[in-house]
Amino acid sequence: MATGRNHRPATRSRGIPEATVARLPLYLRALTALSERSVPTVSSEELASAAGVNSAKLRKDFSYLGSYGTRGVGYDVEYLVYQISRELGLTQDWPVVIVGIGNLGAALANYGGFASRGFRVAALIDADPSMTGKQVAGIAVQHVDDLETIIDTNGVSIGVITTPGGAAQQVCDRLVAAGVTSILNFAPTVLSVPDGVDVRKVDLSIELQILAFHEQRKAADALSGAAAPGPAAPAGDRGEQGPDGDIPAVMPA
The missing domain is CATH 3.40.50.720 (NAD(P)-binding Rossmann-like Domain)
Incomplete structure (x- = not known):
């Protein structure tokens, strides 16, 4: 079996974006669980849900691997496990x-x-x-x-x-x-x-701080939900919302 010193993964040279590379282990984990249950095929929607991404992003990611599912059938689980393992360099030692x-x-x-x-x-x-x-x-x-x-x-x-x-x-x-x-x-x-x-x-520690932020936000939302709703602010006064209607997540100092 080849050792790692002289064999680097080919992801960058093949033009796979770093964001896609970061999601490949998530897909592999979900696919490995399916393989262990002897599931032969999986749809993009099912796999995306298991990996925690949306199906359109998953299909785009897989297109970089040259892997396209069969309409009405989905993706072959074992083949995807092999493909992603190969791209991540996990078929060697x-x-x-x-x-x-x-x-x-x-x-x-x-x-x-x-x-x-x-x-x-x-x-x-x-x-x-x-x-x-x-x-x-x-x-x-x-x-x-x-x-x-x-x-x-x-x-x-x-x-x-x-x-x-x-x-x-x-x-x-x-x-x-x-x-x-x-x-x-x-x-x-x-x-x-x-x-x-x-x-x-x-x-x-950073991961725990991020979790603490979300816990604080959930507690604040719960208190806000418990309060009696007041009149809705005019659209022009809702300055806290982002361009897509999202509330920007700002970490506390």
């Missing part, structure tokens, strides 16, 4: 290193979904000498001093950073210098990388 084996790093190491999605945790790395040699998820933790050798030996092109924020940039620089070209960053900091290196940031 992607060795991954996790740097920073604290609570979060250990939790990721123990996550069972990597292997089934084309990823293999090749190494766990930490700066704490007391962690060296300890088994986490059946893998011995290695010291960060050996990072470059580990990257080269395992042909790693994807690194996961779960260190404290203050250490993340230095770890990132070493990963990039060693040949890593894609980084998933869980550290609470913004990383600076050269052209040709892709970074995806996962910030749990």
Whole structure:
């Protein structure tokens, strides 16, 4: 099986928009669930609903893959699973290193979904000498001093950073210098990388803040709905609405 170092996904070169690429894992998750239930075909409406998008957007996304459903039949589930997996580069082996084996790093190491999605945790790395040699998820933790050798030996092109924020940039620089070209960053900091290196940031605190905003909005809507409705404001006075009648979502300071 090919390793990830010399085999990058072909999505950008084929002109697939980044927004479409971001939705492909959602479609794949929904399709995998259908496949596990032995569902042979699915309509665009059913799949769009399962993935949380509208059907027109789904059909547009699939057109970039060269996949068109059959009218009255829909899409072949197994073929779509293969198509999307191929586009995402999941039909090959992607060795991954996790740097920073604290609570979060250990939790990721123990996550069972990597292997089934084309990823293999090749190494766990930490700066704490007391962690060296300890088994986490059946893998011995290695010291960060050996990072470059580990990257080269395992042909790693994807690194996961779960260190404290203050250490993340230095770890990132070493990963990039060693040949890593894609980084998933869980550290609470913004990383600076050269052209040709892709970074995806996962910030749990930001996601919680967004959820808090929506909870606040729902509570306000509930209070508003409980109040007696007053006279409707004239159309020209409804300044809070956007051009499409939407209320702009503004995050609290």
